[in-house]
Amino acid sequence: MTIELRHVEFMPKVLEPNVLYVSEKYRTAAHLCACGCGDKIRTPLGPTEWSFTTGRRGPSLWPSVGSWQRPCRSHYVIRNGEVHWANQWTDSEVRQGRLKEHAARKEYFAKRAPKSRVRRLWTWLKALFVIR
Numbered sequence: 001m002t003i004e005l006r007h008v009e010f011m012p013k014v015l016e017p018n019v020l021y022v023s024e025k026y027r028t029a030a031h032l033c034a035c036g037c038g039d040k041i042r043t044p045l046g047p048t049e050w051s052f053t054t055g056r057r058g059p060s061l062w063p064s065v066g067s068w069q070r071p072c073r074s075h076y077v078i079r080n081g082e083v084h085w086a087n088q089w090t091d092s093e094v095r096q097g098r099l100k101e102h103a104a105r106k107e108y109f110a111k112r113a114p115k116s117r118v119r120r121l122w123t124w125l126k127a128l129f130v131i132r
């Protein structure tokens, strides 16, 4: 089974199986769960979300797709147009994965925050406490 890439502007209401729909304009991708359960999987694209690349053999989506909220609990990676099944996670692994994601996101935004703004805030705070 191979996953085919389809560029779209808007996500179609009905998705075809084995197609990864990508809207670069709205920075989102969607596909039907690879297990065949028919659930729509939406994956936002961005530096702290999923990243999508396309190669000669097909699209890749990273990190893995985990349908933890769905009955099938599928976990797989789409790489070079192929579905690679990954281990099922236990509930605690899911929680840990989420925490890690959250930490990575916080770090990313902390790095991007302009230092001058922090400094300005600090100066402002200091000014508040200075005894005049």
Ligand SMILES: [Zn+2]
Binding pocket: 033, 034, 035, 036, 037, 038, 039, 067, 070, 072, 073, 074
């Ligand atoms: Zn499924």
